Amino acid sequence: MTPRRWLITGCSAGLGRVLAEAVLDRGDQAVVTARDPRSLEDLVAAHPGTCRAVTLDVTREGDAAAAISVAEQEFGGLDVLVNNAGQGMVGAIEEGSPEEYRPLFETNVFGVIETTRAALPALRKAGGGRIVMMSSGAGIAGSAGSGYYNATKFAVEGLSEALAQEVSPFGIATIIVEPGPFRTEFLGRSMRMAAAEMPEYAGISAGGRRRYRAEHDGRQPGDPRKAIDVLLRAVDAEHPPLHLPLGAGVYAAARRKFAGFLQTMDEWEPLASRTAFDDA
Template sequence: MMKTWLITGCSSGLGRQLAEAVAARGDRLVATARSTESLKSLCDRYPETVRSIPLDVARTGDAARAVDLAESAFGDLDVLVNNAGFGFIGAIEEGEPDEYRPMFEVNLFGLIETTRAALPALRKRPGARIVNLSSGAGIAGSAGFGFYNASKFAVEGLSEALADELRPLGVHVIIVEPGPFRTDFLGRSMITAVREIAAYAETVPARRQYRQTNNGRQDGDPVKAVAVMLQAVDAAHPPLHLPIGPRAHATAEQKLDSFRADIAAWRDISIATDFDPPDGAA
């Protein structure tokens, strides 16, 4: 059945690849980016089913206008994809507020406001989907990615709560957790802290080096990642968590193993925290 999609961050990366795939299969699409110039060719190829509109997720009112366009142009909205975002490399001590706060405005608060703007339309469509792009970095934290980890961990928690709220309404949430894919994420979508502190020389510089040596060389094929996302959206019972790629799956498995080990090692001590029963109580 034909669906109507609204996707943020369609100028490049997985967002652009997904927009191309959605349009190519004949679905209706509102493609968004901060500048729509990059979306002109997509609209020209699919004039009947694709519309574009500027959307800066950190700017008040943009999301509501995009939702209005979906409903006025196509009559409904079935799938929201919160894809817009960028990364940050730097130790927690190295990062400055003017460097990391804008990332939270886009990765978290922009996602929240876009979702809130779309929910009234999505609630009209039982079976609607909200796809939130998290990351393998939303599964486990690592040195040098702490601020990015924090933004994506917040997306994970928000999405789990949202899924619980929307389940009775027949609306599903899918948290997509990609590993490294060959997009420009390590290029134009990644910034690094200006300040470097020598005390972190054993951990953080390796992350900076990773960006420099792996940009455009990642193993993951974006076309295959998008195919998995489409299959999940179309599924009658979509997953809440969707790690994509071997690295993301390994990260999830390692996190679960570590979590279970900590729980088991400290279980007897950490659960003995209730009030003692009154004297004489059975």
């Protein structure tokens, strides 16, 4: 297979770091990015001919375009964009403040939009490629205590489904990756907690989400390298999946949601579908 040319956001840790290592180890070329590229110096040292480290803060205007220019200048183009940079937030909806949740949307939603917009001309110029959107199982089903994070990932899902239809005529495939809990630093440094901790929510599921972080950080069941192996197979597939849940727990949660959704549709469709004008 011809080596691919990648740009990956959020490579300092987590799935982004494991993905960067995997694509470089298999002989692909990659522009790896982080807010502080010094965290990526070992990748460049290990792969001096195929790796370039670039500063990229997805919330800062111009950073994405500059990183894509490096891919074009150093490697002659871009084949795969991975929108991986992101952060989480725990707290009930009532507990969150604008100072806490607006930056979450800036990174997880608007940063993804601007990075994708900047990359599309290069992907179209290459005559095809892949756009990998790192969503989450939290983008499939909402859960108490994660509402703001759910909202950002639901936005990524809708954006990506529309994008897939827009770019498929150019030979560009979109893959929405929906990981469950994998053993990365996500529950640690990538997760912010709502400063307000209201006693009204402490004994119910929103409060339980706070305890989940403390109890499961570093103990998640998912193996990041196995997740990346599946992701690479999807990227390399002739017909990649639009949705790629990762982890047995995500599949179980999705099936529960879809089963409930279908049951509600069956119950209410006879009444709720009869909403057109009588002469329509």
